Each structure stands twice: as C-alpha cells, then as structure tokens.
Amino acid sequence: MIVAQVKLTGGRVNYYLCHVTHPQREDQPAYQAECEDIIQALNMTFDEGCLFKALWRSAAARQGNGKPGSSDIYDGEKMVHYAGRILRHRKLNEANDVENQPAKSV
Secondary structure (H helix, E strand, O other), rough: OOOOOOOOOOOOOHEEEEEEEHHHHHHOOOOOEEEHHHHHHHHOOOHHHHHHHHHHHHHHOOOOOOOOOHHHHHHHHHHHHHHHHHHHHHHHHHHHHOOOOOOOOO
C-alpha cells in the first residue's frame, strides 16, 4: 500500500484555525480564531508561542484537525521542552531581580 505524503510548507494551515461557535460572552457573535493572531495579540515570547502552538495542535488533533505526521508524544515533548525553557528563564530573572535590589539600611 502506498501512502501519500502531505507536503508541509510552513505557510497557512487549517489546523491553526478554530471556529468559536458559542463565545464566553453571550453578546459576542461566533468567530474564527487563528493561533498566530492570538500569539501576537498577547505579545507572547518565542517560547510561549511555541508552547501555545503545541498545545493548540494537540487539541486540534483530538477534533480530527491535526498536523500531518504529528503525534501526541511529539507535541507533549514540545510542551515540556518549552515549559522548561520558560521556567528556567523566569527563575533566572527572579534571581537577577533579587541580586540587583538595593541593600536595606538598618
């Protein structure tokens, strides 16, 4: 049996779209969300954006709209990787903030 391979172009793809039929706010009409628009609107860092995209892909795959060739394990490993990077960066920033505080006088 020959299985056709899907060519991934890095361009716009449907698995990063989500139709929101029943928004949280009752007075808001249904709309279509785009993963990259949300990343940009929230001014996410590179690591946050990558983590968000992996989480989005994982959820989209459960609805039958997954990235070709991706797997739950692959996206799970990406989530752990980027979450670790975010945590290390925040710990480093916190340590630098404490280190750079002026000494308290008695």
